[in-house]
Amino acid sequence: MKNGCPVCRNVNDLTATQCKYCGAALTPPQPPAPPAARKPRRWPLMLGGAAVVVLAIVAGVIGFSGSSTAAPAITAPTFEIATDAGTALKFNPLSFDAPANTKIQINFSNKSQGLPHNMTFQNGVDAKTAEQIAAGQTATLSFTTPGPGSYKYVCTIHPGMEGTMNVK
Template identity: 30%
Template sequence: MIRTAGPRTTVLLTTGLATAVGALVLAGCQSQSAINREPHQGSSTAAAGANGEQDVLITTDSSYRFSPSTITVHPGTVRLTLRHTGGGAPHDWSLSGFPDDHVPLTQAGQTRSLTFTAPAPGSYQFVCTIHVKQGQTGTLVVLPN
């Protein structure tokens, strides 16, 4: 039984409304699929390979992530190997802005490679072109000489 609708009642109603709105906003933030919320992990620096090439191994699977998701190279020739260790959908690897630097679709259990010349020093995004919306991206860092 409410006898009066004084300031305390108003505060309680306002607080209740704010809580309900906050819960709706948070629910909206969680509408992203679980795949998109998987963390990006790992970093690697290219290893010196034969003939002065730098060797990089990136794996992918059904988590829609690259591992490592950050690779560091020096200027020069890079041999990048994409290994699909999971099942399900194929994946590719493409250096954004450099259409020739692309590993074609790699099926589950397959390994494919690409040799390219590292671009100018800086940071560049790489992606799986068919799973960008799922967050399958990473960063190529090219160090200065």
């Protein structure tokens, strides 16, 4: 087969992309046309429509349930540290174990009968409640534990009121 130049009308090889006589660009040969698609029947169209509706409903359900079942946030290990429930100047518990290099939370509860307290970490841990947590009140501490060791916490209002966090 040959490829006619639309400009100079000379005939080139079928694979030529440029007329070898006048230099005009030639349209590259077209691949043979694919066999004509069969005329689709009506029922696949209707099925397709139904599928779209079903998909929309499923997507809606998934979207809805997805928003109500969001992956739970990773919660920090939490420790409940209270004070003596009477008037003794003591933490309860007096010590607790915590994992090293981990973000933890401490819920401090002053359960005393009328005494203000606080929870103030000493060496190596920068965490403390307000200085005066009134009886019946709570406070939350959140911090990342250091490496393994024993870390003291005290009540700065009451000398001798202290406890120990054992980091392991």
